[in-house]
Amino acid sequence: MQIKRIAVFVSGGGSNMQAVMDGINAGRINGRIVSVLSSSPNAYALIRAREAGVETVVLPKDPVQREAVTLETLDRCGADLCLLAGYLGIISPAVVKKYNNRMINIHPSLIPSFCGKGYYGHFVHEAVLDYGAKVSGCTTHFVAEGIDTGAIIMQKAVPVMPDDTPETLAARILVQEHIILPETVRLFCLDRLAVSGRKVTIKGE
Ligand code: GRF
Numbered sequence: 001m002q003i004k005r006i007a008v009f010v011s012g013g014g015s016n017m018q019a020v021m022d023g024i025n026a027g028r029i030n031g032r033i034v035s036v037l038s039s040s041p042n043a044y045a046l047i048r049a050r051e052a053g054v055e056t057v058v059l060p061k062d063p064v065q066r067e068a069v070t071l072e073t074l075d076r077c078g079a080d081l082c083l084l085a086g087y088l089g090i091i092s093p094a095v096v097k098k099y100n101n102r103m104i105n106i107h108p109s110l111i112p113s114f115c116g117k118g119y120y121g122h123f124v125h126e127a128v129l130d131y132g133a134k135v136s137g138c139t140t141h142f143v144a145e146g147i148d149t150g151a152i153i154m155q156k157a158v159p160v161m162p163d164d165t166p167e168t169l170a171a172r173i174l175v176q177e178h179i180i181l182p183e184t185v186r187l188f189c190l191d192r193l194a195v196s197g198r199k200v201t202i203k204g205e
Pocket of ligand 1: 011012013014015016017045085086087106107108121174177
């Protein structure tokens with residue numbers, strides 16, 4: 001099976017991208033990261049990419065320029081999969097449409113709870129604690145129109161502890177993100193994710 005070419009979109013530390021890199025390097029994922037595109041020039045994820053010898057692109061702030069650079073980069077790299085790993089920017093509708101069922105995001109809650117506009121980073125975990133939820137977790141999903149709306153691929157739940165802070169909850173969830181994102185990518189690279197409407201099934205399970 002041909003190795004899948006993966007473009008990763010980042011904004012911050014890049015620990016999720018690193019987990020996928022580690023899976024590739026361990027021979028568990030039939031993929032290769034061909035470009036890392038960042039919404040921020042200061043993202044530590046860019047350092048991780050450069051240390052791994054992967055091309056990096058800092059995306060322009062202007063939405064029209066950002067779309068043009070994104071499409072040019074993805075075309076040039078021949079990306080089979082776009083991976084949003086801690087990406088806080090907006091992907092334009094044209095890019096979402098072009099990479100329908102080939103663009104995957106990870107979100108640090110159990111979608112459809114605590115997701116959508118304004119729910120990112122610590123805001124997610126603050127809302128979970130404020131609501132008094134007893135479980136939270138993380139979700140990988142295909143990217144569709146809107147924020148965090150696409151078909152769900154994989155989820156993992158974690159308990160919310162009585163003395164949790166947004167930071168302790170985030171850390172507990174991040175451990176699971178580093179498990180389900182590489183597993184999601186592994187399955188995608190084996191063409192084992194089947195999508196029918198909102199339902200994603202894993203072929204051969
Ligand atoms: C993670 O919780 C991710 O779900 C969220 O940003 C956090 C940091 O991700 N989108 P990373 O370390 O930059 O991969």
